Amino acid sequence: MEKVMAFTGDEIAAEAMRQINPDVLAAYPITPQTETVQKFSEFVAEGRVSTDMIRVESEHSAMSACVGAAAAGARAMTATSANGLALMWEIIYIAASYRLPIVMPVVNRALSGPINIHCDHSDSMGARDSGWIQLYSENCQEVYDNLIQALPIGEDRNVLLPVMVCFDGFIISHGTEGVAVLEDKVARNFIGEFKNIHSLLDIDNPVTYGPLDLFDYYFEHKRQQVEAMEKAPEVVKKVGKQFGELTGRFYGLLEDYHLQDADLVVIAAGSTAGTVKATVDELREEGVRAGLLKIRTFRPFPQKEIIQKLSKAKAVAVMDRSASFGAIGGPIFLEVRSALFEEQKKPLVISYIYGLGGRDTGINQIKQVYHDLAKAAQSGKVSQLVNYLGVRE
Amino acid sequence: MKLKGWKDIPWGGLILEAGNAQKYETGGWRTFRPIWHEDKCKQCLFCWIYCPDGSVIVEDKKVKGFYYEHCKGCGICAQECPFEAITMEEESKFRKDQGGRP
Ligand code: SF4
Ligand code: SF4
Numbered sequence: 116m117e118k119v120m121a122f123t124g125d126e127i128a129a130e131a132m133r134q135i136n137p138d139v140l141a142a143y144p145i146t147p148q149t150e151t152v153q154k155f156s157e158f159v160a161e162g163r164v165s166t167d168m169i170r171v172e173s174e175h176s177a178m179s180a181c182v183g184a185a186a187a188g189a190r191a192m193t194a195t196s197a198n199g200l201a202l203m204w205e206i207i208y209i210a211a212s213y214r215l216p217i218v219m220p221v222v223n224r225a226l227s228g229p230i231n232i233h234c235d236h237s238d239s240m241g242a243r244d245s246g247w248i249q250l251y252s253e254n255c256q257e258v259y260d261n262l263i264q265a266l267p268i269g270e271d272r273n274v275l276l277p278v279m280v281c282f283d284g285f286i287i288s289h290g291t292e293g294v295a296v297l298e299d300k301v302a303r304n305f306i307g308e309f310k311n312i313h314s315l316l317d318i319d320n321p322v323t324y325g326p327l328d329l330f331d332y333y334f335e336h337k338r339q340q341v342e343a344m345e346k347a348p349e350v351v352k353k354v355g356k357q358f359g360e361l362t363g364r365f366y367g368l369l370e371d372y373h374l375q376d377a378d379l380v381v382i383a384a385g386s387t388a389g390t391v392k393a394t395v396d397e398l399r400e401e402g403v404r405a406g407l408l409k410i411r412t413f414r415p416f417p418q419k420e421i422i423q424k425l426s427k428a429k430a431v432a433v434m435d436r437s438a439s440f441g442a443i444g445g446p447i448f449l450e451v452r453s454a455l456f457e458e459q460k461k462p463l464v465i466s467y468i469y470g471l472g473g474r475d476t477g478i479n480q481i482k483q484v485y486h487d488l489a490k491a492a493q494s495g496k497v498s499q500l501v502n503y504l505g506v507r508e
Numbered sequence: 509m510k511l512k513g514w515k516d517i518p519w520g521g522l523i524l525e526a527g528n529a530q531k532y533e534t535g536g537w538r539t540f541r542p543i544w545h546e547d548k549c550k551q552c553l554f555c556w557i558y559c560p561d562g563s564v565i566v567e568d569k570k571v572k573g574f575y576y577e578h579c580k581g582c583g584i585c586a587q588e589c590p591f592e593a594i595t596m597e598e599e600s601k602f603r604k605d606q607g608g609r610p
Contacts (some may be wrong), residue, residue, distance in 0.1 A: 335512075
């Protein structure tokens, strides 16, 4: 039923978007997202999608156009990276608070400055409080799978939240891999139809979007958004299971790799999870009980599952591909550590900031992390809480 | 109006009831009050067309005064009236006897 073909991450994102065939796509080019929209614009030119493609003058306008289109009842998409996401900032909050399930590939790239075009997660991590669901992808296959699942997740009546499908700039976006792709019919059937029940164009049921919302009701609307995020994990799991039944590739909030009996656990999101898997394989051959816990869903944060998955670990390293300046450690680290606070028996947790601005992170570095973990597990002490992996002193 | 909890309101701040701005009184925002002088009025209805809040009362195609529950006191009607039939007066004058309240 599926066909395996070679795609870069950007190309497979465009291919998924071709199958999704959104009503509206409004986008502005930015490296390393460019090829996604470029490829998609070819589909538009060839008449292979019926999408209304809006060439806007900035990402602020791209997201604004998506908000307008989605409020009018359209399925709206865009794609961006780094500074482009930063320029949309104002409107991404608005998309989430109007409960418009816009789906957006975010090709992770370091935020300026100094200017850099390579991968880190400073862009999407900065948007972690914006009210968007965030799915992180390990490879090209997951870019495709996450995009196809993003629509039924975001558009679920109990959720109604926009979704970012994050994948690492260049490492995934420009790396070619074999990807199993569903037949168009099957993919479209899985995605289903979108019907905004409060469409601006429904003149029989008029609706106002974006009225002034002051101290009397704003708080209640934020509380609703919290609730939608709390409902999301069940929907992510349900859709991931249905997708698995269709393709054999099952998805949840997290993925674990040799975690069952692991004493030493690395937590990572994005392409580095793949490097960690390769490291785990080597260490397992040496008899080290190493494991990986991969974050697929960072928003909503899978607190319950993380506690459960780490119940047997002795020492845990949390890898963050972004710095949270002024905080004690990276954003994923902070939440993992906080999740474990109430537990009687908890592992030692260490923060590793790595790969900023596209700095390569290889197996030897990750072996060093496991080595640190082994030392910590043995001594029962963390000697250095926050570490910068691969930076020159 | 009794305020509702988060479970009982439409999501996203959407307003599903057309025209319900009528229920939200904004007259309390006013610092100047438009006063209509019937003797000078020629019934041209400029004030009615220009008022951004629909606060000019018109009955049988004739201006009758203002809905003070909604008039925000912007003064556009007085500015646009070609016959100086509307003057803006300080709101406080009208509120003293009500302890300053609308
Ligand atoms: S003052 Fe402004 S709001 Fe009030 S009636 Fe005149 S135009 Fe309308
Ligand atoms: S604009 Fe002046 S003259 Fe014309 S209807 Fe209004 S109050 Fe009367």
